[in-house]
Amino acid sequence: MARWILSRRGPEPFDGDGRADGRAEEAEEPGVRLGALREVLAGIGTTLDEAATCAELTRAAVRLAGGTAAVLRRTGTAVSGHEAASGYEAVAGDPGVLPDARWAAAVAREAAVAAAGKGPEPWSEHAAGTALYLPLVGGTDVSGALVWARDGRPPRRAEAELLALLAERAAAHIRDARAYDEVSRTAGDLQRALLAAPGRPHPNLDVALRYLPVGGNALVGGDWCETVRLHFGRTLLVVGDVMGHGLEAAVDMSAYRSSLRYIAASELPPHRVLRQLDEIASTEEDRRPATCLLARVDPGRHQVTLSSAGHLPPVLITAEGEAALLPVPVGPPLGTGLGGYESATHTLAPGQTLVLFTDGLVEHRGEDIDRSLARLAALRFPGGAGVDEVLETIVDRLQARRAEDDVAVLAARPHPRRDDAPAEE
Template sequence: MARWIPSRRRHLPADGEAVPPTTRATEAAEAAPAGDAAGARLTVLRDALAGIGTTLDEPTTCAELTRAAVRLAGGTAAVLRRTGQTISGYEEITGDADVLPDVRWATAVTREASTPALDAASVPWREYAGAPRTRAALCAPLTSGEDVYGALVWARSGEPLHPGEAELLSVLAERAASHIRHARAYEQVNRTAGDLQRALLAEPGRPHPNLDIAVRYLPAGRQTVVGGDWCETVRLHFGRTLLVVGDVMGHGLEAAVDMNAYRSSLRYIASADLPPHRVLRQMDEISAREADRRPATCLLASVDPGRRQVTLASAGHLPPLLIAPDGEATLLPLPVGPPLGTGLGGYESATHPLAVGETLVLFTDGLVERRGEDIDDSLARLAAVRFPTGDGLDEVLDTILGRLDARYAEDDVAVLAARPYSR
């Protein structure tokens, strides 16, 4: 329900003065026969609602609301946003801000709607004492369920507010409130997932001192929607270190939680010092028994600097990159088994030389995959990168991320670089 304040007298436009098209449509709807008027009003409302909530971004939704309100009834519209007990000033103003009522009045109305003892829909509407006689004003709380997210504030000079317009503006406010509720829930889930992801990535394992490592993680997109990409290192016996890169399918909190489950099972299984393919086999068996666990790809690399070799095993994951001391890069071939969680097994290991000074790079598919491009072409682009001699691991990762425009990737990117050396 919206509180609306009609003007004392009706404003008649002078010759040649423009009248908002949507206002004409509303007036025409009210002047038409009952059946035609209802249909016309429904069309106006449907068109206005279609432009609200096109994204899960709260400021964008508020801007769409004020634009729709002005298209519907002319005048000026703004939003007060409520977060906790804090109410903002006017935001996302569409139209002439000088027409809006005193913000203190609108804030008081919003606080009344937010009072637990009152039903937001039945808050008594007060006339704005400072409003000129020729001005109409409306303040509609943005309510969804029992929550109040702020208010839509609308005002217009001259032309009075018709009852039908007040009803339509109130419906717009209710629709926007529903989208704001979803936007805030979406933001909270992403924040929680991000906190979980950062906590996990902030606790990497420690390799043996005969191996240098560097790790980078880049979330995809402006909204930092967290996925299930992860890296890990596990110390094994006899100076060997197990390097791991994995990618749980999907994004958000569920993917981050499943990533943590895979990472925990990896640490437990790897402590038995099994060959990489047997580690994958046991991880697959464990995850396949959990119906809600999302599938994941995973690449294991057991690095043995003493023997100058690396043993690889893949569960549906892309091959690693090997960078020679002279800067030439190649992709290491290896047998690829099914993703973890399928219960199909069938993993195999492959061993390659890994000399002191050579760099091994493990990565998730977000680094190379591009929309509409064959994966072989994507991998070839990575292998074609040439690296300056003498670069440290951080410089190597900077070169890779820069040459492949990884900061604009459509998926999360996790990269782990490792280089054996003798002390």
């Protein structure tokens, strides 16, 4: 790793032997025990957060070598074609000892130019003392630099080697954090795109949706909601949960959703839709299992037909605001190839609200699921509340924004029109 001394004379290459351009100071052993070094290294990169890793790096640098440490992160490409840099971040120690941040950024440009064989560039003269510049290089990515400084003599060889080791460790974790952020953004974009374009229910059905990623994080998984418009004024409501989180789960969720739309268009009853979904998913080795609940709402007949693939039952809220779980026969999750799905039909009168949800809404670590479901069924709602108000009540009272898992929840309420005609199977 290239290292540079920043002094009042300007930037000078550091040769690793305690010398700056031939001016030597004998290296001294730092007296750091191997166990202490391991402990310090283990404290860098404890999270997939770039800012946290930078703070851990500077604290570790000061702990091992004293002085002051800070990170100068790259923020993009300037108009001139050079990498732009932010000001100092995660400063540990006395910031007055650090050289001017613009000068440190110039060292970064000189290192890049020297590597490209373009020759030297002019340097500013704003350094207040002597400092060590260590690029944060992870693979082919340069995320910035560790700048370490102290009053007086330049760093000794052993100190510089330790600081270089810390910078290498931090750079690898910063690269992983940025890759994680990129995957999170991709998965988030995919999920938001899918949730932003649900199917269009019939006008005889009021529908509201909520999706709450765990912790409000951008990283999302396989929770999803869907509505599919069928013939004769009927609408198929769907809530599903693909195992896992991240881009892979979101991709599998998209595949399940696409298959469901295609199968549902054939007007099959819910249990047969699940059977075909299971058959398709079980033939793909990499497809993750998923739970799924289907509810075919028929406002003309005041009915809802339910079928479940390993999913939790829905809740029915009466016009007076009382809630109760609706029984539904439960088959195995999708993707197992076991089949065995059944349907059950219940009354769904105008003014009643059906609520479908994923397990993140109710589950708590260490709590029996029956108790979790009972908490939801015990909720009471104001009479005449709209479907959006119903969902907000559920989310607030169950503290779903602080849930331990992603939450997807759908509420639907029928209001049949005169031109809705009942249909025979």
